Every structure is written in C-alpha cells, then in structure tokens.
Amino acid sequence: MDWSIQEIAKLAGTTSRTLRHYDDIGLLAPARIGANGYRYYDAEALVRLQRILLLRELGLGLPAVADVLEREDRAPHALRSHLEWLRGEQHRLARQIVSVEKTIDALEGGERLMAEQMFDGFDHTEHKEEVEQRWGADAYARSDAWWRSMGADEKRAWQQRLAALNADWVAAADRGIDPAGDEAQALAQRHFEWLRGIPGTPGGGADGPSREYFLGLGEMYVADERFGANYGGVDGARFVRDAMTAYAERYL
Numbered sequence: 001m002d003w004s005i006q007e008i009a010k011l012a013g014t015t016s017r018t019l020r021h022y023d024d025i026g027l028l029a030p031a032r033i034g035a036n037g038y039r040y041y042d043a044e045a046l047v048r049l050q051r052i053l054l055l056r057e058l059g060l061g062l063p064a065v066a067d068v069l070e071r072e073d074r075a076p077h078a079l080r081s082h083l084e085w086l087r088g089e090q091h092r093l094a095r096q097i098v099s100v101e102k103t104i105d106a107l108e109g110g111e112r113l114m115a116e117q118m119f120d121g122f123d124h125t126e127h128k129e130e131v132e133q134r135w136g137a138d139a140y141a142r143s144d145a146w147w148r149s150m151g152a153d154e155k156r157a158w159q160q161r162l163a164a165l166n167a168d169w170v171a172a173a174d175r176g177i178d179p180a181g182d183e184a185q186a187l188a189q190r191h192f193e194w195l196r197g198i199p200g201t202p203g204g205g206a207d208g209p210s211r212e213y214f215l216g217l218g219e220m221y222v223a224d225e226r227f228g229a230n231y232g233g234v235d236g237a238r239f240v241r242d243a244m245t246a247y248a249e250r251y252l
Contacts, residue, residue: 002031002040012049019049027066028052146199165190169240170232179242188247191240211252218244 009016022028023039028049030039041049048069055065150158168187177183195217196208203209209217218241221227228237 002042003046005030005039005041008041008046008049012053014053022049022052025062025066027062027069162194165194166230169230170236173232173236173239179239180246184239184243185247185250188243191244192247209252211248214244214248214252218242218248 003011005016005019009019019028019039023030028045031042031045032040034040051069052065055068147155165187168190172184172187192208192214195203195214196205198204203213203217221231221237222234222241225234228234231237231240
C-alpha cells in the first residue's frame with residue numbers, strides 16, 4: 001500500500017512542496033513515481049517522515065536531521081528515544097498547565113503568589129543547540145526528559161551535589177595538592193560518578209564515561225572558559241583536567 005504526495009502532505013500537516021524538497025536533498029525519497037509523475041510513499045517512507053518531523057520539532061536544521069537519520073538506521077530504536085522525549089514534553093506541559101492554573105487562582109483569589117509554583121515546568125534549555133551539535137538530538141532529548149522527570153526536591157539535591165563537587169575541586173586546586181594524589185583522585189571518582197548519572201550523554205549509563213570521553217571533557221574544561229569558570233578559572237580547570245587524566249590512565 002502506498003499514498004500519494006498530496007495525501008501524505010495533508011496527513012502530516014505539511015506541503016507537497018516541502019516533501020518534494022526533502023526528495024531533492026536526499027532526505028526522503030518516494031517509494032515510486034507514477035506514470036502521472038506523482039510521488040507515492042510506502043510505509044517505510046512514512047516512518048522516516050515521522051522521524052524527520054520529530055527531529056524538526058526538536059529544532060534541528062535539515063543537515064542535522066540527515067546526519068541523525070544516517071547515524072541511527074534502526075527506526076524502532078530511534079523512535080523509542082523520540083517517544084521518551086515526547087513523554088517528557090507531555091509531563092513538562094502538564095506541569096506548566098498546573099502552574100498557570102495556580103497563578104490564575106491566586107490572582108483571582110487575592111492570594112500571595114508562590115514563585116516556585118509559578119515556574120514549575122519552565123526549565124531553560126539554553127544549551128540545547130550545543131548539546132545536540134556535540135552529541136546529537138537524542139542525547140539532548142534523553143537528558144532533557146530525565147531532568148524534567150525529577151521533582152523540585154530531586155533537582156535541588158542534584159544541583160547541590162554538583163555545587164559541592166565544583167567547590168571541592170576549587171578548594172583542592174587552591175591548596176595545590178597533587179592531581180594524581182589520593183585526594184584529587186577521590187574527586188575524579190566523584191566526577192566520574194556524577195557523569196555516569198546523567199542519561200543521554202556519552203558518559204551516562206552503567207558503564208560510565210569512556211576513557212576518550214573523560215579525557216576529552218578534561219581538555220574541554222581548559223579550552224572553554226565557560227567550563228573553566230566552574231573550577232575557579234583556567235588554573236583550576238587545568239588541575240581538574242590533570243586529575244581526570246591521571247584517573248583515566250589508572251582506571252579507564
């Protein structure tokens with residue numbers, strides 16, 4: 001069974017022109033072209049179009065969409081990742097609805113507004129594009145869904161854990177201890193465990209960061225001043241990198 005380009009455009013909420021463009025750039029080829037010159041799409045093409053539209057919803061440009069589709073040739077696996085993101089979005093939107101409803105009730109009832117309730121579900125995504133460029137759309141989708149699935153107390157605890165780790169890195173660097181020594185290596189172990197606990201990233205999951213990923217992050221902390229600021233500046237970032245390097249050489 002197949003469908004004409006007009007039927008697919010109507011069902012997918014897009015245009016025939018868009019579908020023809022997808023064909024022209026090699027993103028979505030029709031299953032066949034009829035004697036009348038019309039494009040027709042089969043079930044496999046529909047699945048690919050669904051994935052394209054989902055990735056576009058994530059904000060990816062067409063070159064990035066093509067790259068993701070090329071790297072993830074198993075549609076069921078990729079769609080499960082998309083589904084996880086959609087469920088996360090569903091959960092986030094539900095929280096936003098409740099948040100706005102509470103604000104309306106408070107305004108109409110003359111009650112005091114609660115800031116924490118007003119902004120529940122309005123998580124910022126300022127690093128979305130960068131994460132997708134570095135590790136792909138699914139990496140962002142999985143980590144974003146994980147973050148949005150947590151309650152306020154869980155998020156606060158996670159942030160406090162990270163703040164404590166960063167503060168301990170800064171203090172250790174200021175004291176000038178040996179990056180390969182036991183104290184610094186204990187911090188590197190905590191850093192490894194922190195990375196392992198973030199789903200969607202290359203370091204997330206039971207096995208934790210690979211040697212290459214762990215070493216690469218250390219170098220990135222030094223090269224990017226935004227990361228270096230977390231560790232007191234360039235000198236602190238170099239200390240963290242050296243400790244991570246020693247840890248990778250010893251354990252990864």
